[in-house]
Amino acid sequence: MSEKPFRLAVRAVILNERGQCLLLRRSHVCKGFVGTWEWPGGKADAGEAFDVAVRREVVEETGLQIELTGVAGAFHVEMPQQHLAVLCMEARLSGGELRLSEEHDQSAWAPLPELLQWDLTGGFRQFAEAYVQRTAGRA
Amino acid sequence: MSEKPFRLAVRAVILNERGQCLLLRRSHVCKGFVGTWEWPGGKADAGEAFDVAVRREVVEETGLQIELTGVAGAFHVEMPQQHLAVLCMEARLSGGELRLSEEHDQSAWAPLPELLQWDLTGGFRQFAEAYVQRTAGRA
Numbered sequence: 001m002s003e004k005p006f007r008l009a010v011r012a013v014i015l016n017e018r019g020q021c022l023l024l025r026r027s028h029v030c031k032g033f034v035g036t037w038e039w040p041g042g043k044a045d046a047g048e049a050f051d052v053a054v055r056r057e058v059v060e061e062t063g064l065q066i067e068l069t070g071v072a073g074a075f076h077v078e079m080p081q082q083h084l085a086v087l088c089m090e091a092r093l094s095g096g097e098l099r100l101s102e103e104h105d106q107s108a109w110a111p112l113p114e115l116l117q118w119d120l121t122g123g124f125r126q127f128a129e130a131y132v133q134r135t136a137g138r139a
Numbered sequence: 140m141s142e143k144p145f146r147l148a149v150r151a152v153i154l155n156e157r158g159q160c161l162l163l164r165r166s167h168v169c170k171g172f173v174g175t176w177e178w179p180g181g182k183a184d185a186g187e188a189f190d191v192a193v194r195r196e197v198v199e200e201t202g203l204q205i206e207l208t209g210v211a212g213a214f215h216v217e218m219p220q221q222h223l224a225v226l227c228m229e230a231r232l233s234g235g236e237l238r239l240s241e242e243h244d245q246s247a248w249a250p251l252p253e254l255l256q257w258d259l260t261g262g263f264r265q266f267a268e269a270y271v272q273r274t275a276g277r278a
Binding site: 006 | 144145147185186188189190207209210211212213214215222224225226227228269273
């Protein structure tokens with residue numbers, strides 16, 4: 001386990017005023033987990049600040065501009081060639097219109113308490129369980 | 140809240156074979172939280188990869204070399220001029236001898252289940268509560 005490098009990935013929990021978060025469904029062009037749902041995001045480029053990376057990935061995947069508001073948490077994904085440390089940032093919409101890239105074929109606004117009812121991408125599910133529990137008390 | 144930038148900070152949960160993690164006590168040269176305990180770590184430099192940053196901070200603060208093994212999680216600290224997203228990485232020792240910098244005046248190996256008995260640095264305590272709960276089942 002120690003010989004594979006760690007890379008940083010970033011994901012955005014984009015929350016609207018109704019407490020729903022934006023989920024995207026992975027399309028057939030994805031290498032894995034086709035048909036499962038995830039928050040927008042991806043790997044940070046070498047030398048790229050995490051906040052720049054998450055805003056860039058969200059624009060690429062959704063056409064939306066966001067403002068970061070907090071930290072949702074982080075989780076670990078072990079891949080064949082590397083480990084990913086996935087940092088999840090809470091955000092709100094600040095502009096743009098929703099338009100998916102070829103990486104996703106569907107989008108949905110899911111109330112946080114219902115997040116576990118979705119078929120979530122591997123690695124994400126365990127994190128989502130803890131996150132839903134932790135945010136349960138929020139308005 | 141939206142106008143302050145987000146910066147990445149990294150901390151290492153260095154675990155030994157007895158399931159204890161290394162805690163450091165902030166000395167009087169620190170700007171705040173003097174006398175409270177924390178995991179080694181600090182801010183990533185601009186353009187610096189998070190895994191490089193955490194190993195650098197640990198060497199600077201403890202003289203120890205580490206290998207990253209997993210992701211403990213992340214939490215948010217709001218500061219006067221910026222937000223910090225604090226990414227906490229699990230690690231094991233791979234070399235070096237413990238030698239503190241002037242930023243800390245004491246060190247201790249704390250069993251994870253006893254972490255909340257320590258006077259932990261602000262922001263860290265809430266995260267530690269969730270982390271202790273999540274790791275309770277581990278050997």
